[in-house]
Amino acid sequence: MTNEVAQASAFDPSKLTSAAAQAGDPPYFHRQPSTVTFDFDQGLPDAATYPADLLVRLATETVMEPYALEYSTRGEYMDLSYGNRGLREELANYLNRRDGRPQDPDGIMITHGSAHGLSLIARAYLEPGDAVFLEAATFPFGIRYFESTGATVVPVTLDTDGMRMDDLRKCILEARGKGLRPKLVYVIATHQLPTGAVLSLERRNQLLEMADEFDFMVHEDNVYREHGPGHELPTLLSMDRAGRVFQTDSFAKTVAPAIRIGWVAGTPEAIMPLSKVRQDLGASMWLQRIMVKYLAEGHHEQHIAQIRAIYAQKRKAATQALHDYCSPEITFDEPVGGWYYWLKLSEDVNWPEVQAECMRRGIAMRPGDMFSNDPDQKPYMRLAVGHVEPEVIVDGIRTLGDVLRQVGDRGPTVPSGG
Ligand SMILES: Cc1ncc(COP(=O)(O)O)c(C=O)c1O
Structure with a gap:
């Protein structure tokens, strides 16, 4: 027994890890x-704002619902990759109310928090030779996910009006000059982390125009939007006419981080490739039912x-x-x-x-x-x-x-x- 333990600890798993796992400590x-x-x-968030009593009621009411404790509703295999249909419909209604434009529930994928959505976008869309552009100071996990695909991650300067579009254009042209393919711009458009910047309406328009000009996609990280007056500006998702925008969001910064329910919203065509790289058997059905009721009863607003x-x-x-x-x-x-x-x-x-x-x-x-x-x-x-x-x-x-x-x-x- 002693020998077995000694032998086991003589093995160093780090020698066998992938390049992505050798990239240093996680950013926290x-x-x-x-x-x-x-x-x-x-x-x-402020823990005093967590609606614990309400969540207890919703958890109790939903736990006995059919399939709440299963991987998925029987026969509904899309539950496993896209998430519960009921929640996708409730979220689509919420986005319709918020943005004043229709959102197709098939253009929504339920994820484990918004960071999971980010990792799926990175896996589905990025590879070596691609360039991703992001604010020069941004969400550290985003940098890590994008770098781990082998894509080149390019910081773009920002000021109080958010990412500078003149610098973005310069960086795109430089990347193209190096033979890279501009593929994705990741922006925390509203109440940016860590600077608090809000991307101005003018720059939002310019970004979408540039996306058409240079043929890239835009990833709008929306987790802080509701925390201040920036919510009065239209989201990039709502301004998108070409189907180039993904929006990742979750309940983590509004309701509570332990509600590991997030989503990616876009067009069904843009979301579909994410389902091809997802093999985790889906988000918790019970938690999803809880959030269906939470939205349907009008608590979120x-x-x-x-x-x-x-x-x-x-x-x-x-x-x-x-x-x-x-x-x-x-x-x-x-x-x-x-x-x-x-x-x-x-x-x-x-x-x-x-x-x-x-x-x-x-x-x-x-x-x-x-x-x-x-x-x-x-x-x-x-x-x-x-x-x-x-x-x-x-x-x-x-x-x-x-x-x-x-x-x-x-x-x-x-x-x-x-
Ligand atoms: C900008 C940004 N995006 C995404 C996330 C991840 O949030 P979630 O809990 O929804 O995965 C965070 C969390 O700190 C964040 O700051």
């Missing part, structure tokens, strides 16, 4: 304070209105505190929606020392370079406030301000190049 690994007092690290007000309050507290306590060392564009502050760090401050002191004081934030494959994103930190109480937001930012003063008082210790 970074140093954390040993005791976290001010947790601005992960992008999470009500809930969204409530969370919008809550997150607006948190942003107000954070914006004021950052101006009061962290200026001029930290500058930022005030986000109109979402949970994130993309903090630009002054070059006059010794940031490694600030980071070390933040660790000691229990302030957790995320380093900017985790959101990018572009080295220029280094002098940023991301502060997430969605799950933090307004008083704690203010206390934490005040403490960050104290750290800035304390480190600044020791004089400049950054090598000045001289």
